[in-house]
Amino acid sequence: MSTLKKLASQTAIYGLSSIIGRFLNYILTPVFIAAFSTAQYGIISEMYSYVAFLVVLLTYGMETGYFRFYTRDDYHPKTVYYTIIITLLFTTGMYIGLAFLFAQPIADWLHYPLHSEYVTWFAIIVGLDAVAQIPLAKLRAHNKAVKFAFISLSNVFVNIGLNLFFLWYCKPMYESGKTNWIIENLYNPEIGVGYVFISNLVASIIKFVLLIPDMVMPDKKKVVDESKLITTSNRVYSKRILGELLVYSLPLLVAGLAGIVNETIDRIMLKRILIGDLGEEPTMEIVGIYGGVYKLSIIITLFIQAFRYAAEPFFFKEGRNENAPQTYARVMNYFVIVCAVIYLFVMLFLHYLKYFTPKEDYWTALDIVPILLFANIFLGIYYNQSIWYKLTNRTMYGAFIAVFGAALTISINYFFIPAHTYYAAAWATFICYGSMMLISYVAGQAYYPVPYSVLKIFFYLGAAFGLVYFCQYLALEGPVRDFVHSLTLFAFCCMAYFIEFRKTKRPTA
Numbered sequence: 465m466s467t468l469k470k471l472a473s474q475t476a477i478y479g480l481s482s483i484i485g486r487f488l489n490y491i492l493t494p495v496f497i498a499a500f501s502t503a504q505y506g507i508i509s510e511m512y513s514y515v516a517f518l519v520v521l522l523t524y525g526m527e528t529g530y531f532r533f534y535t536r537d538d539y540h541p542k543t544v545y546y547t548i549i550i551t552l553l554f555t556t557g558m559y560i561g562l563a564f565l566f567a568q569p570i571a572d573w574l575h576y577p578l579h580s581e582y583v584t585w586f587a588i589i590v591g592l593d594a595v596a597q598i599p600l601a602k603l604r605a606h607n608k609a610v611k612f613a614f615i616s617l618s619n620v621f622v623n624i625g626l627n628l629f630f631l632w633y634c635k636p637m638y639e640s641g642k643t644n645w646i647i648e649n650l651y652n653p654e655i656g657v658g659y660v661f662i663s664n665l666v667a668s669i670i671k672f673v674l675l676i677p678d679m680v681m682p683d684k685k686k687v688v689d690e691s692k693l694i695t696t697s698n699r700v701y702s703k704r705i706l707g708e709l710l711v712y713s714l715p716l717l718v719a720g721l722a723g724i725v726n727e728t729i730d731r732i733m734l735k736r737i738l739i740g741d742l743g744e745e746p747t748m749e750i751v752g753i754y755g756g757v758y759k760l761s762i763i764i765t766l767f768i769q770a771f772r773y774a775a776e777p778f779f780f781k782e783g784r785n786e787n788a789p790q791t792y793a794r795v796m797n798y799f800v801i802v803c804a805v806i807y808l809f810v811m812l813f814l815h816y817l818k819y820f821t822p823k824e825d826y827w828t829a830l831d832i833v834p835i836l837l838f839a840n841i842f843l844g845i846y847y848n849q850s851i852w853y854k855l856t857n858r859t860m861y862g863a864f865i866a867v868f869g870a871a872l873t874i875s876i877n878y879f880f881i882p883a884h885t886y887y888a889a890a891w892a893t894f895i896c897y898g899s900m901m902l903i904s905y906v907a908g909q910a911y912y913p914v915p916y917s918v919l920k921i922f923f924y925l926g927a928a929f930g931l932v933y934f935c936q937y938l939a940l941e942g943p944v945r946d947f948v949h950s951l952t953l954f955a956f957c958c959m960a961y962f963i964e965f966r967k968t969k970r971p972t973a
Contacts, residue, residue, distance in 0.1 A: 489853035492627050496660065497823055499631045504657050506748035509755030510735060511582065511661070511842045511917065513728035515590055520724050522556055522594035525716030527601045528854060529709045531780050534605050539705060546700045548598055549679060556591040563587030569950060592672040599678040605777050619671040626663035715859035722866030726896050730889035732756055733877045738885065747809050749825075754886035756821045757829040759822045760814070761836040766804050768844040779851045789914040796848050796914075800921050801960045803841045804928040808956055810837060811932040832890035834932070839890070841925065842897035849901070852908035861907055871901040924960065931956060 470805035496505055526548045533544045563570070564584055571580040634651035637643065653663070670906040731751050738747040775795070782788045810817060811834055818827055853861045873896045908914065931952050940948055 473520045481972050482554060492624060493756065494820060495627065495631055495813060495824070497756060499635060502823075502825055503748035504752075506735070506750075506752035507657050507757065508660055508733060509731050509751055511586065513731045515586060515593075516728050517535050517724045518586075518590040519594050519597075520557075520717070520720035522559060522590060523552065523597050523717075523720075524555075524710075525713030525720060525859075526552060526709065527597050528716050528776065529713035530598060530601050531605060531777055532712060532854065533705070533709060536778075543700065543702050544705060544709075545598070545602065547702050547705050548806050549595070550701055552891060553597060555821060556595050559822050560587045560591045579658065584656065585658075585665050589661070589665050589668045591777060592668045595673050595679075596668075596672055599675040602678060607777075613967060615671060615674050618674060622670050623663050623667035627660060627665055630659035630663065634641055712857065714860055715863040718863035719859070719866035722863070722870035725804075725870040726866070726893065726900075729870075730877055730886075730892060733874070733881060734886065734889060737878070737881045750885055753826050753829050754832075754889060756826045757832060757886075758828075758836060759802035760810065760817060760820060760833050761840055763810055764803055764837055764840045764844070767802060767806060768840065768847065771844070775848075780855070783851070783855045790911070792848070792851060793915045793917060796845070797917050797920055799844065800847055801964070802839075803844055804924045804960075805953070805957060807834075807837050807841065807925075808931060808953050812935060812953060813946075815945075829886055832887060835890040835894050838925075838929075839894040839897045842894070842901045845921070846901045846904050849904045849908050849914075852904075852914065852942035858911060861911075865900050865903050865907070868903065869896045872896045872899060894961065920963070927956065927959070 488938070496508060500508075520676055530544065530548055533539050534541055564587065567580040567583040567587075568577075569581045574582075576582055600612060603609075603615075630651065634647050635653070637647055638651055638653055672739055731754065733756060734751050735747055738750060779792070784793055785791070814830065814833060821827070850862060853859055873892050876892035876895060877889055880892070884891075905916070935949055935952055938948065
């Protein structure tokens with residue numbers, strides 16, 4: 465239990481920064497919706513879909529590779545760390561240079577020929593964020609969750625502050641004709657949604673600057689027996705380690721890219737497929753509505769992200785213990801319970817949470833929320849299971865599973881988006897993550913058996929789904945509805961606690 469309590473405490477700290485940060489960031493969603501049309505919000509959704517893809521591409525699995533090699537006693541952590549950082553700085557610099565060189569052709573391909581600056585801005589954002597992943601990973605490996613939280617929240621506050629300045633202060637003042645020297649010098653209405661990207665750019669630069677001390681300081685680790693090291697302690701860069709890192713990490717790059725395809729390709733394909741039939745404006749409205757409603761499933765995504773920050777280094781360190789599979793199984797139980805509680809909370813109080821997207825145009829798509837919630841639960845379970853191929857150095861299996869999921873996502877979206885628009889996108893996400901979860905479980909049990917409580921997992925998720933269906937069937941309104949829904953949520957939590965933590969009484973002599 466001590467190891468699980470440590471994992472829980474680390475998850476709480478990462479979760480606090482992640483949830484606060486992402487929550488504050490997502491508070492910007494109603495700001496964007498109020499400031500821009502649905503079509504303009506569609507631009508924001510689309511551009512950030514590319515960001516997620518590019519960050520994974522530019523880190524090419526090195527973050528997980530760092531955790532794996534950091535825990536090995538035959539690699540000096542200083543050499544591993546600097547090898548990764550120097551390599552990423554080189555490849556990222558090449559990427560930014562190419563993006564600046566071909567900014568206009570890329571903008572033409574994106575259908576934003578008058579805004580090639582979007583390409584250069586995002587090149588810098590993505591490049592800085594990609595390099596920043598490694599010093600952030602070092603903070604996680606050293607259990608410096610508080611510093612990690614401080615840097616993450618600093619990034620968030622700068623981003624939010626600038627967005628509010630441009631969209632809540634400058635834009636309304638300019639439109640009302642009440643200008644002053646600040647607005648005249650710092651605000652240009654022609655930039656429009658570009659101010660969202662400028663705010664992100666400044667925030668990414670500040671985060672990168674805050675990480676420079678950790679970026680240049682050597683990664684320290686107590687070495688038990690230096691005679692086992694394959695590199696000397698004073699070596700900064702090792703081609704041998706880089707080669708082994710690439711062999712381990714490149715399949716994770718494939719898996720990461722496929723995972724981002726599963727996560728973001730729906731918004732890109734919605735635009736590409738529908739724009740020919742509906743025209744640009746209606747298509748971008750659909751993309752904007754889908755992107756806005758997708759944010760309502762973000763609470764589960766926040767928890768999964770916080771859990772991954774704490775769990776990845778924990779899982780690798782725990783992998784040395786003989787009882788690691790039993791620990792992983794218990795962690796899975798608790799993880800599923802929290803996800804089920806979040807699902808219940810969102811669905812039982814969706815009548816309030818829908819105001820997160822304040823325009824009624826977005827409410828027409830609320831019925832895809834439960835589909836997306838369960839899809840993200842499946843993804844979280846898959847992340848838990850993925851430790852089997854990371855510990856056994858079979859990362860190629862992770863690539864195969866993710867590529868299969870990506871092919872499934874693309875196929876479903878391609879064939880069904882024309883007739884079903886964002887409903888096809890939501891079901892594609894559900895089917896993809898569900899399939900990846902099942903395939904990973906079967907393969908994992910063959911190579912690294914973990915005694916997951918499959919019946920418990922199905923019971924918790926089935927009970928959560930059934931309780932939501934029952935409450936919807938009652939069709940209550942007003943205070944009575946809120947009381948019954950709150951009681952239902954509390955009853956589920958009590959049931960899960962009783963199942964997981966009940967103590968069997970020992971017979972007395």
